[in-house]
Every structure is written in structure tokens, then in C-alpha cells.
Amino acid sequence: MRQVYMDYSATTPVKKEVLDEMVPFFTEHYGNPSSLYTIGQESKEAISKARQRVASLIGADEKEIFFTACGTESDNWALFGVTDVKKKKGNHIITTKIEHHAILHSCQFLEKHGFDVTYLDIDDQGFVDPEELKAAITDQTIMVSIMMVNNEIGTIEPIKELVKVTKEKNKDIIFHTDAVQGLGNVPIDVKDLGVDLMSMSAHKIYGPKGTGALYVRRGVRLSNYIHGGAQENKHRAGTENLAGIVGFGKAAEIAEQTLDEHIKHSSSLRDYFVQQVLEKIPDTYVNGTMEKRHPGNANITFKYIEGESILLLLDSKGIYVSTGSACSSASLTPSHVLTALGVPVEMIHGTVRFSIGDFTTKEDLDYVIGELTEIVKKLREISSVSEKKGW
Amino acid sequence: MAIYNDKVMDHFMNPRNVGEIENPDGIGTYGSPVCGDMMQITINVDDNDVITDAKFKTFGCGSAIASSSMATEMIIGKTVDEALAVTNNEIIDELGGLPAVKIHCSVLADHAIKCAIYDYAEKNGKTYKGLEGFDPDADDDDEEAGCDGPACGTGNE
Numbered sequence: 001m002r003q004v005y006m007d008y009s010a011t012t013p014v015k016k017e018v019l020d021e022m023v024p025f026f027t028e029h030y031g032n033p034s035s036l037y038t039i040g041q042e043s044k045e046a047i048s049k050a051r052q053r054v055a056s057l058i059g060a061d062e063k064e065i066f067f068t069a070c071g072t073e074s075d076n077w078a079l080f081g082v083t084d085v086k087k088k089k090g091n092h093i094i095t096t097k098i099e100h101h102a103i104l105h106s107c108q109f110l111e112k113h114g115f116d117v118t119y120l121d122i123d124d125q126g127f128v129d130p131e132e133l134k135a136a137i138t139d140q141t142i143m144v145s146i147m148m149v150n151n152e153i154g155t156i157e158p159i160k161e162l163v164k165v166t167k168e169k170n171k172d173i174i175f176h177t178d179a180v181q182g183l184g185n186v187p188i189d190v191k192d193l194g195v196d197l198m199s200m201s202a203h204k205i206y207g208p209k210g211t212g213a214l215y216v217r218r219g220v221r222l223s224n225y226i227h228g229g230a231q232e233n234k235h236r237a238g239t240e241n242l243a244g245i246v247g248f249g250k251a252a253e254i255a256e257q258t259l260d261e262h263i264k265h266s267s268s269l270r271d272y273f274v275q276q277v278l279e280k281i282p283d284t285y286v287n288g289t290m291e292k293r294h295p296g297n298a299n300i301t302f303k304y305i306e307g308e309s310i311l312l313l314l315d316s317k318g319i320y321v322s323t324g325s326a327c328s329s330a331s332l333t334p335s336h337v338l339t340a341l342g343v344p345v346e347m348i349h350g351t352v353r354f355s356i357g358d359f360t361t362k363e364d365l366d367y368v369i370g371e372l373t374e375i376v377k378k379l380r381e382i383s384s385v386s387e388k389k390g391w
Numbered sequence: 392m393a394i395y396n397d398k399v400m401d402h403f404m405n406p407r408n409v410g411e412i413e414n415p416d417g418i419g420t421y422g423s424p425v426c427g428d429m430m431q432i433t434i435n436v437d438d439n440d441v442i443t444d445a446k447f448k449t450f451g452c453g454s455a456i457a458s459s460s461m462a463t464e465m466i467i468g469k470t471v472d473e474a475l476a477v478t479n480n481e482i483i484d485e486l487g488g489l490p491a492v493k494i495h496c497s498v499l500a501d502h503a504i505k506c507a508i509y510d511y512a513e514k515n516g517k518t519y520k521g522l523e524g525f526d527p528d529a530d531d532d533d534e535e536a537g538c539d540g541p542a543c544g545t546g547n548e
């Protein structure tokens with residue numbers, strides 16, 4: 001059976017060139033980068049090279065890149081590290097309703113510890129309004145954290161503008177962006193954006209899982225989050241995930257070299273897919289803007305049916321997707337992003353995220369469109385709701 | 392597939408008794424798409440009070456569809472009294488188990504059956520012990536706050 005992976009936003013396969021560079025660091029060049037002898041120092045150099053590559057992808061200086069264990073850790077570090085050093089200056093944080101749980105749940109934790117958090121709304125296209133951000137800033141505001149690209153609906157937020165209004169109000173407010181979905185999918189120049197902190201993760205850009213990084217603009221102070229040894233210039237303790245970091249570096253290098261091609265490939269296939277699905281399957285809607293959107297993201301609601309059912313039937317055809325339906329979440333709550341977008345609950349249930357990447361082909365999509373058409377038809381025949389019957 | 396066992400998957404992929412009986416003796420719907428699941432069941436009952444046919448339509452997840460399919464299979468051939476005695480736990484047992492978070496999907500089928508029998512009883516002036524204390528308009532005892540309390544309906548509201 002054909003297998004079509006359409007969940008690149010969840011994670012990506014490791015590219016062969018990436019894996020090839022990683023392998024020797026498990027078996028041959030396994031020295032601890034903190035050790036002074038030769039094989040230790042070789043490991044240290046490998047990390048330095050990876051750091052340069054990640055820095056280059058985002059227009060940063062290598063000294064501004066700190067490796068972490070994942071995007072989630074980077075998000076946690078940013079929030080807890082900044083609030084800790086700034087807690088005497090104020091207790092107000094601004095974020096949005098559509099952040100990843102790595103941000104939202106960390107903010108909820110901070111709320112339990114005396115911080116006030118404002119969760120900004122989005123408009124019906126998925127965008128955060130810079131004017132609303134400006135209005136939310138108080139003399140207590142110490143930090144703003146707004147994601148660069150949303151993981152469910154793919155909206156590319158106007159980070160540069162958001163930074164501008166923040167800094168115009170008060171240049172001491174720290175601006176963090178979660179760029180886990182943005183990295184390798186949109187051009188990023190941290191200097192141009194003006195962000196202070198930025199979270200990244202390797203496994204979304206064809207690198208290994210369990211490796212992330214935090215960009216910390218020179219001069220920005222934040223407390224350490226993981227305490228222990230002197231790794232990462234004394235800012236992030238723990239023996240480095242050497243092979244993982246090497247893989248992240250290689251993935252970043254490839255992402256930089258192939259960015260235009262990657263964006264063109266993904267977005268043209270995505271546009272084809274969306275157009276075909278809307279044309280071939282009635283009562284189907286795209287959520288969020290089609291402009292300023294992650295090149296590989298298609299988030300589609302199929303009216304009158306439920307997402308887990310769609311996911312399972314697609315799975316039986318070798319097609320892998322994810323859904324915003326409450327029924328497929330462990331907590332049985334519908335997607336907070338689609339809720340913020342104003343999608344009615346009964347429609348959220350029927351929502352599927354398809355994400356396209358470098359290994360997706362047009363043939364894959366034609367196969368998916370064919371199977372999907374049949375599956376939606378079948379589930380609508382089973383469904384107790386329909387246009388005629390109403391909800 | 393790991394999340395459901397083979398039997399659940401079989402009933403989900405090849406659901407039995409899908410559809411709607413024309414001019415049924417009893418019809419009931421339960422749940423609401425807002426809560427994520429909604430089942431309609433139509434039944435025919437013969438002079439001996441035996442359920443001769445049952446058909447369902449369900450909006451919901453894999454286990455809601457599988458539970459609906461299994462439930463219709465279980466009640467066909469049973470007397471109304473026997474059908475009223477079917478519990479959601481028996482539906483789960485027949486399916487060989489459901490994941491813990493999916494137990495509520497089987498309650499849907501159990502309730503929808505009672506709704507359809509209630510409708511049949513009302514139309515035919517019958518009373519059943521198994522319907523004692525059954526309030527078709529009652530809110531669900533469901534924990535899910537924010538869900539419109541599902542109640543029996545005919546599916547045409």
C-alpha cells in the first residue's frame with residue numbers, strides 16, 4: 001500500500017545527509033565536548049560548527065545560539081528565564097490564545113506564581129493585531145511572547161510589526177517568538193525582526209527529535225533554566241546531545257541552501273491540494289488565511305463528520321494526518337486555535353490538518369484526494385447530521 | 392492500528408445496520424454534534440414485542456460509530472424489555488473493550504436505544520419497566536460542561 005505522510009508540521013523524517021553526518025558522532029567521535037583531550041575537543045568543534053550553521057540560517061551570531069533539548073525547553077526557558085530576572089520590574093506578560101501548549105501551559109504555571117497574563121485574540125484570518133498588542137501593554141509588562149507561525153492553521157504573524165509596537169512603548173520589554181514552525185519554512189532574519197529571544201526545534205526541519213535551540217540576542221539577560229555543569233557558555237547545563245546537535249546543524253545548513261526551493265515546492269503542492277479538495281468535496285472549508293501562511297499547511301473542515309473518523313480511515317489507506325477534533329485529543333477538548341479563530345465547535349470536530357513537505361509529490365496528493373473523497377462520502381452516509389437534517 | 396482493537400476497527404470500518412428505516416415504529420436521537428457525537432436510531436418492533444430491525448446514523452469518532460454498530464446488532468432479535476436491559480458496559484464488552492477516554496461514546500448508543508424505545512412506547516401506549524424513571528428531556532449526566540444537555544429527539548429538529 002502507498003504511504004503518504006501528511007503531517008510534516010508534527011515532525012519530519014531525518015534527511016539522509018543529516019543522518020550521515022550524525023552517525024560517526026555516536027560511534028567514533030563520541031568524546032565529551034567538555035573533555036580536554038583530543039576527541040573531546042573534536043566534539044566541541046563539531047558543536048561549534050553546528051552553532052554557526054543554525055546562526056547562519058536566522059542571521060544571528062553564533063554566540064547568540066544556545067542548544068536545548070527541544071522547542072518546548074526553549075519556550076520554557078524563555079518564559080521562566082525572563083520572568084525571573086524581571087520580576088522586580090513588573091508581573092505582566094502578553095501572549096496569544098493560539099500559542100503552542102509549551103507556551104500556554106508555562107504561562108498558566110506563571111499565573112499560579114503571581115504573574116498576570118494577557119492572551120491576545122486573533123482575527124478571523126488568524127492574525128494578531130499590533131494595535132491590540134499595543135493597547136494591552138501596561139507599565140507592569142515585562143515580556144511579550146508571540147509565535148511566528150501557528151502550528152495548526154499556519155498563519156505567519158507580523159512579528160516585525162509586533163516587535164516595533166512593543167519596543168516603541170517600552171524598549172525594555174523582552175520580545176520572544178516561538179519560531180518552531182517558522183524555522184526553515186519562512187525566511188528569518190532575527191536582526192531585521194528585532195526579536196530578543198527565539199525558540200527553534202530540529203525535528204521540524206528534517207533534523208533529529210530531541211534537539212532545540214534558543215536564540216538570545218546579545219545583551220539580553222535571562223536566568224538559567226537547567227542548572228548544572230558549564231555547558232553552553234554556562235547557560236544551559238547538561239552534556240550536549242552531540243549527534244543531535246550535529247544533525248540540527250546539518251539540517252539548518254540544508255534548510256538555508258534550499259529555502260526558496262522548499263517554499264516553492266510546498267506551497268505549490270499545498271495550493272493544488274486545497275484547490276482540488278474544495279472543488280471535489282462539497283461542504284468543505286479552509287481555516288485561516290491563504291496568504292501569509294506556512295507553505296505546507298492546509299487546515300480543512302469537512303462539515304457533518306468527525307475528524308478522528310476521518311483520520312482513522314485515512315490511516316487505513318496509509319495516509320497520515322492530524323485533527324483538531326476534541327474526540328482525538330486525550331483531554332477531549334477541541335483545538336484552542338480553531339476556537340480562537342471562531343470556528344464553531346461542531347465544525348472543529350470535522351477539521352483535519354494536512355501538512356506537506358519536501359518528500360511530498362503530486363502523485364501522493366492525487367492518491368490522497370481520491371481516498372479522501374471516498375472517505376468523506378462514506379462518513380457522511382453514516383452521519384446523523386447533514387445539510388437536510390441540520391446539526 | 393493501536394488505539395482500537397480489531398473488533399472495534401471492524402465495526403468502525405464495516406459498520407452494520409447503517410441507515411434509516413422508513414416509517415419506523417420508533418425513532419430516537421441522542422447527543423449533539425457540539426458535544427462531538429450524535430446518534431440516530433430507528434427500530435421496528437413486531438406484535439410479539441421483538442425488535443425485528445434497527446438502523447443507525449452516527450456523527451462521531453471511531454468508537455462512537457463502532458458502538459452504534461455493535462448496539463444495533465445486539466438489539467435486533469431481542470424483545471423490547473431485553474433491549475432496554477442492554478448497558479453500555481455490555482456494548483463495550485462485546486467490542487472487546489474501549490480506551491478509557493472513549494467509554495462515553497458507548498453511552499451514546501445505550502441512550503439512543505432508550506430514546507427510540509421511548510418513542511415506540513409513547514406511540515403505542517405501552518409501558519416498560521426498563522423505561523421507569525427515564526426522562527427523555529433530561530440533561531445528560533455527562534461531565535462535559537458547555538455541551539447542550541443532550542436529550543432524546545426525533546432527529547428532525
Ligand SMILES: Cc1ncc(COP(=O)(O)O)c(C=O)c1O
Binds near residue numbers: 069071181200202
Ligand atoms: C509552535 C510549536 N512550538 C513548540 C513546539 C515544541 O517543540 P518540540 O517538539 O521540539 O518540543 C512545537 C512542536 O510541536 C510547535 O509546533
Ligand code: FES
Binds near residue numbers: 326427452454493496
Ligand atoms: S465521539 Fe467524541 S470521543 Fe467518541
